[in-house]
Amino acid sequence: MYRLTEEGQRYLERGLPERRLLEILESPLEIKEASVKLEDFNIAMQWAKKEGWVEAKEGMLHLIEKPGEFQVEEALKKVLKKDELDGDIAEVLLSRKLIEEIRDDIMQRAKKLVGTEITELPEELISTGLWREVKFKPYNVESPGKQIHPGKRQPYQRFISSMKRKLVELGFVEVTGPAIETEFWNFDALFQPQNHPARDWTSTYQLKHPKHGKLPDEKIVEQVSATHQDGWTTGSTGWKYRWDPEIAARLMPRAHGTCLSARTLASGPDIPGKYFGIARCYRPDFLDATHLIEFNQAEGIVIGEDLNLKNLLGILEIFAREIAGAEEVKFLPDYYPFTEPSVQLSAKHPELGWIEFGGSGIFREELTKPLGIDVPVLAWGIGIDRLAMFKLGINDIRYLFAKDLAWLRESKVV
Amino acid sequence: MPKIEISLDDLRTLLRSSISYDELEERGILFVKGEIEGFSDDMLTVDIKDTNRPDLWSVEGIARELRGHYGVSEGLPKIKIESSGISMNVNKKVEKVRPKTVAAVVKGLTFDDEFIKQIIQLQEKIHMTYGRNRSECAIGVYDFDQLVPPINYTTVKPDGIKFVPLDFSEEMTPREILEKHPKGREYAHIIDKFDEYPLMIDSEENVLSIPPIINSVYTGKVSQETKNVFIEMTGNSLERLQVALNVLVAAFHDRGGTVQSVEVNYPRETVVTPDMTPREFSIDPEECRTLLGLDITDDEMTDLLKKARYDAKSVGGKIKVKYPAYRNDIMHSRDIIEDIAIAYDINKIEPDPPKISTIGHADKTEEFSDIVREVMTGLSFQEVLTFSLINKESLFTKMNMEEGEVCEIANPISTTWNSIRSWLLPSIMDFLCANLHVEYPQKVFEVGDVVVIDESQETATKTKKKLACAVSDPDAGYEDISSILDGLLRSLGIYYELKAKDHESFIEGRSAEIIAKGESVGIIGEIHPQVLNNWGIEKPVAAFEIDIDGIK
Numbered sequence: 001m002y003r004l005t006e007e008g009q010r011y012l013e014r015g016l017p018e019r020r021l022l023e024i025l026e027s028p029l030e031i032k033e034a035s036v037k038l039e040d041f042n043i044a045m046q047w048a049k050k051e052g053w054v055e056a057k058e059g060m061l062h063l064i065e066k067p068g069e070f071q072v073e074e075a076l077k078k079v080l081k082k083d084e085l086d087g088d089i090a091e092v093l094l095s096r097k098l099i100e101e102i103r104d105d106i107m108q109r110a111k112k113l114v115g116t117e118i119t120e121l122p123e124e125l126i127s128t129g130l131w132r133e134v135k136f137k138p139y140n141v142e143s144p145g146k147q148i149h150p151g152k153r154q155p156y157q158r159f160i161s162s163m164k165r166k167l168v169e170l171g172f173v174e175v176t177g178p179a180i181e182t183e184f185w186n187f188d189a190l191f192q193p194q195n196h197p198a199r200d201w202t203s204t205y206q207l208k209h210p211k212h213g214k215l216p217d218e219k220i221v222e223q224v225s226a227t228h229q230d231g232w233t234t235g236s237t238g239w240k241y242r243w244d245p246e247i248a249a250r251l252m253p254r255a256h257g258t259c260l261s262a263r264t265l266a267s268g269p270d271i272p273g274k275y276f277g278i279a280r281c282y283r284p285d286f287l288d289a290t291h292l293i294e295f296n297q298a299e300g301i302v303i304g305e306d307l308n309l310k311n312l313l314g315i316l317e318i319f320a321r322e323i324a325g326a327e328e329v330k331f332l333p334d335y336y337p338f339t340e341p342s343v344q345l346s347a348k349h350p351e352l353g354w355i356e357f358g359g360s361g362i363f364r365e366e367l368t369k370p371l372g373i374d375v376p377v378l379a380w381g382i383g384i385d386r387l388a389m390f391k392l393g394i395n396d397i398r399y400l401f402a403k404d405l406a407w408l409r410e411s412k413v414v
Numbered sequence: 415m416p417k418i419e420i421s422l423d424d425l426r427t428l429l430r431s432s433i434s435y436d437e438l439e440e441r442g443i444l445f446v447k448g449e450i451e452g453f454s455d456d457m458l459t460v461d462i463k464d465t466n467r468p469d470l471w472s473v474e475g476i477a478r479e480l481r482g483h484y485g486v487s488e489g490l491p492k493i494k495i496e497s498s499g500i501s502m503n504v505n506k507k508v509e510k511v512r513p514k515t516v517a518a519v520v521k522g523l524t525f526d527d528e529f530i531k532q533i534i535q536l537q538e539k540i541h542m543t544y545g546r547n548r549s550e551c552a553i554g555v556y557d558f559d560q561l562v563p564p565i566n567y568t569t570v571k572p573d574g575i576k577f578v579p580l581d582f583s584e585e586m587t588p589r590e591i592l593e594k595h596p597k598g599r600e601y602a603h604i605i606d607k608f609d610e611y612p613l614m615i616d617s618e619e620n621v622l623s624i625p626p627i628i629n630s631v632y633t634g635k636v637s638q639e640t641k642n643v644f645i646e647m648t649g650n651s652l653e654r655l656q657v658a659l660n661v662l663v664a665a666f667h668d669r670g671g672t673v674q675s676v677e678v679n680y681p682r683e684t685v686v687t688p689d690m691t692p693r694e695f696s697i698d699p700e701e702c703r704t705l706l707g708l709d710i711t712d713d714e715m716t717d718l719l720k721k722a723r724y725d726a727k728s729v730g731g732k733i734k735v736k737y738p739a740y741r742n743d744i745m746h747s748r749d750i751i752e753d754i755a756i757a758y759d760i761n762k763i764e765p766d767p768p769k770i771s772t773i774g775h776a777d778k779t780e781e782f783s784d785i786v787r788e789v790m791t792g793l794s795f796q797e798v799l800t801f802s803l804i805n806k807e808s809l810f811t812k813m814n815m816e817e818g819e820v821c822e823i824a825n826p827i828s829t830t831w832n833s834i835r836s837w838l839l840p841s842i843m844d845f846l847c848a849n850l851h852v853e854y855p856q857k858v859f860e861v862g863d864v865v866v867i868d869e870s871q872e873t874a875t876k877t878k879k880k881l882a883c884a885v886s887d888p889d890a891g892y893e894d895i896s897s898i899l900d901g902l903l904r905s906l907g908i909y910y911e912l913k914a915k916d917h918e919s920f921i922e923g924r925s926a927e928i929i930a931k932g933e934s935v936g937i938i939g940e941i942h943p944q945v946l947n948n949w950g951i952e953k954p955v956a957a958f959e960i961d962i963d964g965i966k
Contacts, residue, residue, distance in 0.1 A: 149794070151792060154860075158797075164776060179802070253821075308704060310766040403849075406849070
């Protein structure tokens with residue numbers, strides 16, 4: 001019993017060298033030219049001359065006759081199909097190293113299976129062609145496959161990744177920042193007075209260790225301080241109290257993503273420019289079906305000369321359509337400490353009805369001017385935790401950070 | 415943010431209009447930045463968003479604002495103040511304790527249940543938010559006819575006087591009130607550091623109250639029989655107190671009361687309160703048009719302002735506005751421009767997306783993290799997401815390590831979450847520990863942030879992105895995890911070396927440092943059985959943790 005060698009396989013795919021030679025000899029050809037044109041030229045010449053199909057004369061090759069069929073090729077096909085081969089031609093193929101004998105042990109193993117009913121299909125039956133002599137046991141092909149667990153993205157992380165792609169497509173540049181912030185960036189730079197109740201222990205975390213960080217660039221600190229005290233040159237009355245740098249240097253896990261926007265404004269951003277960040281935020285809350293001990297916020301800004309409230313509503317409408325898949329939007333006047341005017345966006349979801357989608361506004365000048373920005377800045381925040389719950393069909397917010405491996409394995413990829 | 419309950423009937427009476435529920439819900443309530451969150455049996459639950467507008471935290475204030483927007487009465491509300499002829503004397507001793515006070519008298523009131531409820535609710539909301547939980551503003555309302563003026567604001571030794579506080583029937587000293595009375599315990603921290611406590615007392619030694627704790631039963635209970643009231647407020651800032659007093663007397667005024675002033679005699683000056691003189695501000699109409707993107711005339715602007723209860727007129731290219739003295743939220747022209755937008759109705763403004771063309775891009779580390787996640791899932795690992803809040807025991811003790819330096823929360827809500835993780839593997843161990851009965855092998859990874867102490871940084875810390883990956887199975891071992899690491903790093907095109915290095919969390923002789931670009935970027939090995947015992951995990955775990963920026 002034989003099988004094809006690599007060379008035999010190749011000739012079967014591309015045609016024998018001698019066949020390919022005859023095919024280019026429709027008219028006489030210079031030997032030199034033929035040798036360039038034809039791969040395996042020497043092998044082709046050897047067999048074509050031997051069979052008397054070609055003749056070389058004065059540097060030219062002439063076709064003498066073309067056989068009806070190439071015996072060697074036919075034989076190769078038989079070997080491939082594991083058909084019987086008669087002795088003479090087998091010798092030729094063996095001498096041309098186009099086939100090789102199948103090892104005896106393989107042959108023996110294959111022969112043992114002849115006449116039996118098999119379940120698995122062993123290699124030796126394939127290589128010897130003896131699969132013709134066995135019976136295949138039919139399977140129950142209608143029962144579902146055995147369960148395996150593919151490697152999958154965590155559903156909420158996957159949602160966040162797709163949200164980021166969406167924002168990048170809308171022309172926003174992603175920014176990141178430290179999880180531990182000074183109160184300066186978390187509050188003071190956002191014009192939150194130092195005695196504001198949002199800054200007390202029940203509303204935000206503070207650090208036991210390390211306790212204090214450094215304040216940024218002196219000029220910015222001075223401008224922020226002056227704005228808190230008397231409004232500086234922002235046209236504001238300010239909060240009218242003594243601003244304390246000691247409080248501003250205290251460290252805390254960031255309580256919102258707006259610190260990213262403040263840092264971006266202070267870092268000399270492109271004008272016009274669009275920036276966003278997705279920040280892990282921390283606020284003292286107990287873990288239950290509707291509260292997390294830490295959460296994610298998507299925050300962004302659009303900076304540009306002459307931006308106005310109409311533009312803010314325009315960008316909110318795009319978000320509602322592109323990100324929440326909303327059909328209809330509604331704007332509600334709202335209050336946020338960092339923006340004036342402030343607008344809340346409500347979006348009508350095809351199945352869920354009206355949902356509160358995000359907060360937004362035009363940053364107060366008491367925030368932008370001390371950070372060195374003299375043009376309007378549209379700011380928005382999207383509650384992505386809730387949006388993800390809708391999208392993933394989760395009712396218990398803890399599942400965004402699911403600790404249940406079985407649930408993660410079963411979760412649908414959406 | 416303040417949530418208040420009001421009666422729709424009461425609102426209609428005060429508004430002098432029979433506004434429908436639908437109109438109120440869809441349009442009316444937006445004029446006061448409110449949202450109706452519940453409606454049953456005539457009672458509305460309203461969320462008033464603005465934490466700087468105490469004047470809107472009662473039905474009287476909401477009605478006053480809506481009367482403007484619905485054309486019942488526009489412009490600055492007129493609140494007339496007469497003199498009561500009475501005075502309040504402020505003793506020098508209060509200076510170090512609770513230095514400021516203001517007062518007013520309102521006469522000719524008819525209290526009904528709804529009115530009493532609104533006044534109590536308004537006081538509570540002012541105490542909580544505006545009054546910083548009574549530390550900056552505490553309010554006392556008394557039956558005026560029970561008092562003998564002048565009133566004295568002074569201090570008293572903790573055991574220096576006895577009176578019956580509200581909700582109790584026996585006489586108590588201030589010290590006993592701070593120890594035993596529920597309000598005393600709740601607010602003791604504001605005054606218990608002082609040798610003497612604030613005291614409000616009339617000329618015949620009748621105690622009015624121990625501000626900011628509790629009123630006395632004798633004077634401090636307002637009922638349906640009460641006709642005339644005396645109001646005082648104490649705190650630290652005169653300006654702050656005056657605004658709150660104005661809010662309260664405006665509500666009483668709208669209920670038909672006659673507001674009268676009180677002379678408050680401080681040691682060095684006399685202040686007459688309440689002072690309802692309107693405040694003034696001037697805005698540039700051009701700034702308004704530019705900021706809102708609206709083509710409205712100066713006249714339209716002044717009309718809108720009048721609806722929002724301002725007085726406004728065009729003077730020399732500017733708009734001069736007067737606003738009521740119960741508002742203290744106006745710091746900047748923007749605050750007034752927003753009121754113009756609200757009076758205009760923001761849903762009538764045509765949205766117009768900014769015509770700014772920018773090229774977006776992701777943050778480099780974040781983008782690379784997503785590539786790492788893709789390769790890890792391709793290696794058939796399940797991504798997990800865990801909290802970054804954790805505790806020192808999990809970070810160190812349970813990992814078989816000496817306690818090290820880490821970011822610690824000063825006011826944790828629970829000891830389970832009192833620190834921010836400095837490495838990821840403890841979170842992964844915690845995850846495995848929660849899944850002991852889930853089918854093995856368990857192969858999980860997380861790409862997430864950790865925080866390490868670094869005094870050289872602005873925030874004395876550094877937030878770093880890490881990848882941690884673990885396989886747990888009865889026959890999981892070093893080879894399993896090292897082939898995953900190899901598959902990952904070769905896919906990322908990173909040349910790396912492993913250098914044997916012992917680590918307390920791993921079995922001796924079975925852990926190594928991961929070296930890439932000449933730097934140590936992580937650790938890999940078989941988790942120490944002691945660590946497995948500490949977490950209650952009964953299958954071997956092999957794991958690695960690697961610095962994302964180190965292999966980027």
